[in-house]
Amino acid sequence: MEFYGYRRKEGRPGIRNHILILPTCACGSESCRIVASQVRGAVNIVFNTGCSDVAANTEMSQKVLTGFALNPNVYGVVIIGLGCETVPHAKLREKIQARCSKPVVSFGIQEEGGTLKTIEKAVRAAREMAAAAGLQQKEKFPISELLLGIECGGSDATSGIASNPAVGNLSDRIVDLGASAMMSESIEWIGGEHVLARRGATPEIHDQIIRVCEDYEKHLLAAGQDCRAGQPTPGNKAGGLSTIDEKSLGCIRKGGTRPIVEVLEQAQPPTKHGAIVMDTAGYDISSVTSMAAAGCQVIIFTTGRGTPTGNAIVPVLKVTANEHTYSWMEDNMDVDLSGIIRGEQTIEESGGMLLAKLHDIANGKLTKAEAYGFSDIAVDHVCRFV
Secondary structure, three states: OEEEEEEEOOOEEEEOEEEEEEOOOOOHHHHHHHHOOOOOOOOOOOOOOOOHHHHHEEEEEEHHHHHHHHHHHHHHHHEEEOOOOOOHHHHHHHHHHHOOOOOOEEHHHHHOHHHHHHHHHHHHHHHHHHHHOOOOOOOEHHHOOOEEEEEEEEHHHHHHHHHHHHHHHHHHHHHHOOOOEEOOHHHHHHOOHHHHHHOOOOOOHHHHHHHHHHHHHHHHOOOOOOOHHHOOOOOOOOOOOOOOOHHHHHHHHHHOOOEOOOOOOOOOOOOOOOOEEOOOOOHHHHHHHHHHHOOOOEEEEEEOOOOOOOOOOOEEEEEOOOHHHHHOOOOOOOOOOOHHHOOOOHHHHHHHHHHHHHHHHHHOOOOOHHHHOOOOOOOOOOOOOO
């Protein structure tokens, strides 16, 4: 299986060719939004941090911002900073340029004399990049060049018994084709971590998976908190999930059955091909943020109760096996797998259908969240999400 993408000098090809308008901090976000609105092919993110923070939070913010810029779906980057943030625009630009040959420029609002002057310069720079990006022709690549992120959110009883197993089948299929599939949400492995750990390709990976869950619980307990206060969520419970163990056993099924070859920290790019897991929060927007920053070109997202979540850089394909959710939120759902619940289609058939859908997205078809321009960002910090 092959797809048409945009070649990058470093790393995997992109399935999109965005010009990313990237703020260094919250104070640059609105200017980025205005710049992106003036340039066809440009996307922006709204960043809610980047200043007045402790060192660990600053490090994570920088990791995510740099990862966004390095994502294969990005052709070039225009950075806008304020001028007094923790890491100024020039330093962020240098970090990105040290790791890739993409065109990257940056501006500081205080240096340029205010937002209007900054926006004018940034729009001109973004238009030049967009014009150059428009000349790049798509090329054919093997499916092995794809890195798929796997997420679930707004889960209910149908998630664990239908949509997640179907996505797990998809994960196995693309891993068998030489591609990579990344599952996250480590707090939602708790109660089922021993099952997931059995998939570790080595004893060390087995132990890493167990330790990730132990460390997460210890981290919250040190702050006098219990992860079970936030997991399962009220929506999960209303949808039929009663305990974190029950939710976890359904959650891990979306990762398939193939050996896990690597365990990553948040927003860390993988170094191996195959089935991969990432230590992220159960908060779906934060988890998607980390996987996009790690270089995923596309994300598949299962939901029982429904969510409109999308990402500016990476297409998010929304899948549900809840018949009511698909009909009630059809404007947000991409794929209906409720036939599994009714006994009209098998997990294997559904996995094949999802592979065809994924192939379409990789070749340029827009997901519904992408067509709407949805962009949800949340960066996990020292006091972690659950």
